[in-house]
Structure formats: C-alpha cells, structure tokens
Amino acid sequence: MIEAAAGRLEGHARVTPLLNSPFLDEIAGRRVWVKAESLQVTGSFKFRGGWSAVSAMEGPGGVLAYSSGNHAQGIAAAAQAHGREAVIVMPADAPAIKVANTRAYGAExxxxxxxxxxxxxIGARLAEERGLTLIRPYDEPLVIAGQGTTGLEIARQTAEVGVDGGDVIVCCGGGGLTSGIALALEEAAPSFRVRTAEPERFDDVARSLSAGVIQRNETLSGSxxxxxxxxxxxxxxxxxxxxLCGPGMTVTDEEALRAMALAFMRLKIVVEPGGAVALAAALFHGGDIEGEDVVVVVSGGNVDPGVFADAISTYGDAA
Incomplete structure (x- = not known):
C-alpha cells in the first residue's frame, strides 16, 4: 500500500530534502539529519496521507475530516484537486493561519x-447526515500508507549520504506518520529504529509504548x-x-521553541512547535539516543506568525 501510495503521489507531493548542519551536530553530539516535511505541499507531511486517501476514492461524493489544521489542509488541497467537496471539523482554538489556509483550499x-x-x-454525524466519506487523520490505512512514503524517501536519502542505521525520531500525535514510516523502514531499511517524540504532559504514545496498552491524555489543551x-x-x-518502535521521548514546550529557532537560524526552515519536537529530542536529549547519526522528521511548518516571532526573538540569539 505504501508503494502504491508513492505512485499516486508522484508528481503531486514534493520529495522533501534531508538537511544537515554542523552547528546542530555540535549541539546534539552526533550527526543530525533533518527530513524537512515542513517544505511539503500545504506545509506538512499530512498532504501525503490526504492525497493518498482522496486519490484512491471511487465514485462521486465529498470528504470529511477532523483536524487541528495540518490534516485539514492536506485533505482540503487533495479534495480541491480532485473536484470533491471538503468539510473539516476543527477545534475553535486552532491557529488562525491553519483555519485560513484550510478555507483557502475551498473547504468548509x-x-x-x-x-x-x-x-x-461530530465527524461521524456530519458524514452520515451529508453523505460524506470520513477520512480519519491517522486511523485510516490509506492515510498511513501515504505517510509511509516519507519512510521510503528516508531510506533512499540516508543511503545516499552513507548512513546505514540509527534512530529515526518522529513527531507523534495519533501515530499515522510514525507507524507509516516504521512500516516503510521495516522493509526498506530495517537497521533504523523509529522513536516517537511528544510534548510533556501529552505523552500518551510514550506511556502506551511503555505500558504495552493504550493510554489516554488527561487533557487535550495546554500545549x-x-x-x-x-x-x-x-x-x-x-x-x-x-x-516496531523504540521507547518514546518527550520534550518541553520551551525546548520545542528553542528547536524552532535553531531550525530557522541554522537550516533556514520555518517549523511549527508540534513539528519541532523530534528535533528538540535529538538536540537536547542525546543521552537517550543510540548511534553516531540520528534522523529527525520536522513534520510541519504551519506556525502562527506571532508564535514564530516569539520563538526567534526569545531563542534566536542563542542559536
């Protein structure tokens, strides 16, 4: 399914670069390779899964998704390109830029x-009432397959720079990107170990991996x-x-903001807080990582301008 998704994405998604900076290597104490999905169409990896799912649909009808913003934009852009209606359920506190971008792609x-x-x-009710196909943000095989194409690229790009193993740290919410990359690397580059990165107090995946059963977050706001x-x-x-994954990692909001500033100053890329946690884990928690090389997936760059300006003004001088 991942290979098939890669075929449907060819010519539509970007093959995002694998970046490196000696300044980041020095901070981390090893070579850090940054997979810059913030440069993907719609500004995040979510375009891969959105296009994978929408491009595989047969027959008429619109689509529905629920998302804080990145899956919303990926689905909206894919639906618009395929001439399908898109309705997106978004939290009222979603960043304004993500809401505006979603509407700009023609979605309600x-x-x-x-x-x-x-x-x-809400999503299930709207899908039934309006005859829409619900495309979940991570618990959807076609979405997981689309996100897994990131892993195929990592396998090729690391081979090109002579990296044959190590930890691959992935920003993790529901696990669509992480599980897709893990499945792809299991086949294409099994010497890599995938790790999850999450913000403190919202580390449900890390706790679930440790416990062996699914754990929930106590709250869904505050990060x-x-x-x-x-x-x-x-x-x-x-x-x-x-x-397939190793132990999960967690970072503070402050570390995510510092990583945003470093990504901008040293790699010249714009990263949103949730998209920076994997880089933060590599830079500031090196004692939990094995090997001379680490790959991190910077998963998105759709940051509110005010948050980005605060990150640069607060931590830019230290970068």
Whole structure:
C-alpha cells in the first residue's frame, strides 16, 4: 500500500530534502539529519496521507475530516484537486493561519470545543447526515500508507549520504506518520529504529509504548504543540508502533521553541512547535539516543506568525 501510495503521489507531493548542519551536530553530539516535511505541499507531511486517501476514492461524493489544521489542509488541497467537496471539523482554538489556509483550499470549516466536545462524534454525524466519506487523520490505512512514503524517501536519502542505521525520531500525535514510516523502514531499511517524540504532559504514545496498552491524555489543551495533541494513540497505529518502535521521548514546550529557532537560524526552515519536537529530542536529549547519526522528521511548518516571532526573538540569539 505504501508503494502504491508513492505512485499516486508522484508528481503531486514534493520529495522533501534531508538537511544537515554542523552547528546542530555540535549541539546534539552526533550527526543530525533533518527530513524537512515542513517544505511539503500545504506545509506538512499530512498532504501525503490526504492525497493518498482522496486519490484512491471511487465514485462521486465529498470528504470529511477532523483536524487541528495540518490534516485539514492536506485533505482540503487533495479534495480541491480532485473536484470533491471538503468539510473539516476543527477545534475553535486552532491557529488562525491553519483555519485560513484550510478555507483557502475551498473547504468548509466547522468548529468545535476541544475540551468539551468529541471531534470523532461530530465527524461521524456530519458524514452520515451529508453523505460524506470520513477520512480519519491517522486511523485510516490509506492515510498511513501515504505517510509511509516519507519512510521510503528516508531510506533512499540516508543511503545516499552513507548512513546505514540509527534512530529515526518522529513527531507523534495519533501515530499515522510514525507507524507509516516504521512500516516503510521495516522493509526498506530495517537497521533504523523509529522513536516517537511528544510534548510533556501529552505523552500518551510514550506511556502506551511503555505500558504495552493504550493510554489516554488527561487533557487535550495546554500545549503550544497543538498539531500533535491527540486523546490517545490510534487503534490501528498503536499495534504497529508497539511492534516496531523504540521507547518514546518527550520534550518541553520551551525546548520545542528553542528547536524552532535553531531550525530557522541554522537550516533556514520555518517549523511549527508540534513539528519541532523530534528535533528538540535529538538536540537536547542525546543521552537517550543510540548511534553516531540520528534522523529527525520536522513534520510541519504551519506556525502562527506571532508564535514564530516569539520563538526567534526569545531563542534566536542563542542559536
């Protein structure tokens, strides 16, 4: 399915670069290779899964998704390109730029209260009422397959620079990207070990991997890393991660902001907080990583301008 998704994505998704900076290597104490999915179409890896799912649809009809912003944009852009209606259920506190971008791709946005309402219930109801096909953000095989194409690229690109193994750290919410990359690398480059990265207090995946059973977050608000704050790992993604992934890692919001500043100053890329946690883990938690090389997936760059400006003004001088 991942190989098939790669075929459908060819000519539509970008093959994002694998970047390196000696300044980041010095901080991390090893070579750091950054897979810059912030440069993907719509500004995040989510375009891969969105296009994979929408391009495989048969017959007429629109699509529905629930998302804090990146899956929303990926689905909206794919639906627009395929001439399909898109309705997106988004939290009321989603960053304004993500809401605006989703609407710019022609999608209808329906807001909900993240703390008191279930996006899953709202999405299922709207899909039934309006005859829409629900495309879940991570617990959907076609979406996982699309995200897995990132792993195929990592396998090729690391081989080109002579890296034959090590940890691959992935920003993780529900686990679609992580499980897709893990499945791809299991086949294409099995010497790599995939690790998850999450913000502190929203480390449901790390706790689930440790416990061997799915754990939930107590709250769904209170982190700047909105893109990867989810209730719990997916029912489809968790068994894959439990089988293939190493121990999860967590970072503070401050470390995510520092990583954003370093990515801008040293790699010249714009990263959102949730997309920076894997880089933060590599830079500031090196004692938990094995090997001379580490690959990190910078998963998105759709950051609110004010948050980005604060990150640069606060931590830019130290970069």
């Amino acid at each position: 946005v329906v807001h909900y209260d993240r703390a008191n309402e279930s996006r899953e219930e 700047i890393c909105d893109a990867i704050v989810t209730p719990q790992p997916g029912e489809l993604t968790f068994p894959i991660m439990h089988r």
